[in-house]
Amino acid sequence: MLEKSSPLWWLFAAVSVYLYLAAMFPGMINRRQMAWVSCGPxxxxxxxxxxxxxxxxxxxxxxxxxxxxxxxxxxxVVGHSKAMRTFMTWRAENPGKPDDEGPGVPWMLQIAFTLPVFLGGALWYVNAY
Structure with a gap:
């Protein structure tokens, strides 16, 4: 098992950011949205x-x-780029409206399951090793 203090974690962090951007950018429709999503990492x-x-x-x-x-x-968000584009198009056309009035966001349910699993696994790893 890789030590938590290994310098390879910097490489894994860079790869993680690359995968994040590769998954998020196809769902964005303009540069403003891409810039906003890029701020996450x-x-x-x-x-x-x-x-x-x-x-x-x-x-x-x-x-x-x-x-x-x-x-x-x-x-x-993997597998939901079409739904993300639909939502982001609606959001760009209706900037003042609440998100719940727009088209559904199926990726939120997927994030609600994957994020706790990955975060929980990472916290366990950091505390166990």
Missing amino acids: VVGFLAIVAYSANYDWPLNELLPVYCGVILGIALG
Whole structure:
């Protein structure tokens, strides 16, 4: 089993971000949406940097959690790019309306299952090893 302090986690984090962007970009219809989605990995990384600094936990040991969250979201939208494009088109045409008035978002149910599984697995790994 790979140690949580292994430098390979940086490579896994980069691959996770690539997979996240590859899964999310096909569902976006304009550059503004793509830029917004691109902020997700950056915000997540800033969150683990802040956690690392605040709790004096090595950043390298938190990378499995970062990978778990990013991959959980990415796998949560796999197979739903057409539905995402439909929703994002509606959202661009109706900027002031609440999301629940638009077309259904089937990927949310998939994210609701994949994200806790990946995050739970990552937290278990970080605490067990």
